[in-house]
Amino acid sequence: MGKAWDSVAFIPYAEDNLDYLPGTQASFTENSMSKERSHKATKVLERLSKKLNRQVVGSLVACVHCGMCTDSCHYVQTNPDDPTYAPAYKADRLRKIFKKHHDWTGRVIPWWVGAKSVWTDEDLEELKDIAFGKCTNCRRCSINCPMGVDFATFNRMTRGLLVSVGVMPEGVSVVSKDQWEIGNQMGVLKEDYVDTLEWMAEELQGELEDDSDMIPIDKMDAEVVYSINPREAKYDPRTIADAAKIFHFAGENWTMPSEGWDMTNFGLFSGDDDLGGAVAKRLFDKVIELRGKKLVISECGHGYRSTRCEGPNWAGMDIPFEMESSVDTMLRYVKEGRIKVDKSRNKTPVTFHDSCNNARSCGLFEEPRELLNLVCENFTEMYPNRAENYCCTGGGGAMSMSEYTPRRLKSGKVKADQLKATKTEIVVTSCHNCVDGLNDVIRHYKLGMEVTQLVNLVANALVIPAKIIPVSIPDEVLVLAGKKILVVDDEPDILTFFSTVFEDNGATVFTATDGDEAIKLAMAEKPDLVTLDISMPGKDGGKVFEELRTNAETSTVKVCIITGRPELRKLIYDRKVQPPEGYLDKPVDEDTLMLNVRKVLELA
């Protein structure tokens, strides 16, 4: 294949004048004769030759343009007048290139079969918009294609080709960088991660009045090595505590690694197999180093798929230990009687959302239902479900690509209708991406539902042995009493929400809607904490943060960045000042906000 490519590299524009598509023909004619293929386009074509395998080639040549896949896509259903969302249309963006360089008819008479090469960086940007911005790789079209064309697989390949030349959404770049350099996709530092585990362990010791090691770290020869999504350490440590409680009462010999603990893998979303292999290997190597018997993967769709299924392929490793989802683990504990549960503790009607990666790519759909029925009184199915369920809209890394958020939320109408039809109050899912995606959909479409995970429900239903009496913390304890907090955000709704939460917990709150006002208030009031938005009119959060840090009067004030645009994180972290004490992505709920604020302020 390499030779085939060599013959087509650096061919001037004129070659594509044959393209039959109106519009493009004109543009090529205008630019013809003198220009050569861009360096990035050249590299994409070179890499395409190397990435093709039989499955992908089969999918590229087999499409008959029947359109049967069209209605299976949630983007299509919410954009019925825009054919560019149709899976076959999106698939054709790569298929055209493939035909032009690898298919005989496409090479000889390209216009006849719609073959077309890629020439400029603008062409790659268009491809990026399709591959990242109009598809969540949910694979629903794949299971609805009569020909067995697996579009999601080669859309991921398209993403990988683009990423290999640096063409990707900013968020994908930032998250990939964090995972390459720091070892987890949210850039959680080792000390923060260990600190969070210790904090949760202490909370559990207090709650259960038990001094035993609640979260063993780096324990050798454990039966279970538990790996998590960094979102848990950063925003939702409650799930770690709940899992620890379950392991504790099951009497499990378990541990969590201090490094190589991230079971998520952005390589699945970015299409970067090298990243996928490196991340998976990091985790596998750690389990081997600890001589763990089994790797348990916490509830996360893409984490489960990329660790359990794709990881060994990317890493090129044969794995010497077992791997399973924590859903399987919890279900086994209940069935074996290792933990006792009381389903009457979860009375609120719940429905279940199947993560695409779990259900459609890994066949994990009956186990969560079995467990749900054991720990909940009132479970209602969502339709369609299992492998035919619709994407939460947050799949394929969509939550990190804020430039596509409006499209994503619009496509969420399908999910919103599904949720609404269940008439339940809680949606349960075994995926952290889905938690965020569903929360966004619920908020956007004002459904008033709550999203939770099985681990939370199982922990809530746990029957704790009588000798252990949990200490209940009275509701009236005001954890922020005596603290001064400055909330800086240009969105009035956010100001009101944060202020209410902090005031309800006893804090004195000041608010500022722009950077200058924030600095003035910080100087005047010397708050214990500043919650700071990044994107604001006038002086942005990055500049405000730097001024706070460099001013002697405010340099020790604790800062928690709370932003809806994670790709702007570098505005904060690239500055040569001490990094902020906390970081949160919007949207954020009350529990997460309070957990993080308590952590930043080192409050019990």
Place this chain on the structure above:
Amino acid sequence: MSELLHFAEHTLQEVALIIMACVYTVRVFWLLRFKAGKERQPATGAADTTPRKGILYSWANIVMPWGMESTRTKPLMYIQFVIFHVGVTTAIIMSFVIPYLPKLMESNGVVLFFQITTGAAFIIAVLRIIRRVSGPVLRAISTPDDYFSLILLTAWFAFAFLAAPNNSAAGETNLLVYFFLTAFFLIYVPFSKISHYLYYPFTRYYFGKSMGFRGVYPIRRG
């Protein structure tokens, strides 16, 4: 029977068939040149799902309209698919029956059968042209090959319908056009989208194998 019609029914078809077989062989070898991706991980999903079951389910999808939402929710589309492909099959069979088993065509029942299947396929093909031209999505994804293949098949169905009585004494035009079109298709198909049936076993094999290995196939609903 004129010499031209005899040539069209025999030599032309045989040469076209040989060419098609050669090109198809090359095509299959080309596809097999690409390395098949391999799965290293242990199987996921329910214990009673296997790659073998997945492959069989995947191949059988074609006769299980309930298997996919896309066919389950559009029964008319599925019926059209069946009629269209039955028409293709019978038109192909007729191209062998007329030259090699002409006595069969003396039966009115057989002629009627060929006319009903190819005639119905013709109507569906016309509907498919209308759908492809009028639907914004189909228009956006269609290439000249898509239109040409469909129009040519439509014409082929029409001439198969007209040629079915196999009565050269009443005029050879319909039979000549039918056999020349058949020969053209045999040569053209490997280069066009119509060759999809060559890839179908491969794509569905690999997709079914993967989905069976991962416990997704056979699809379960609740």
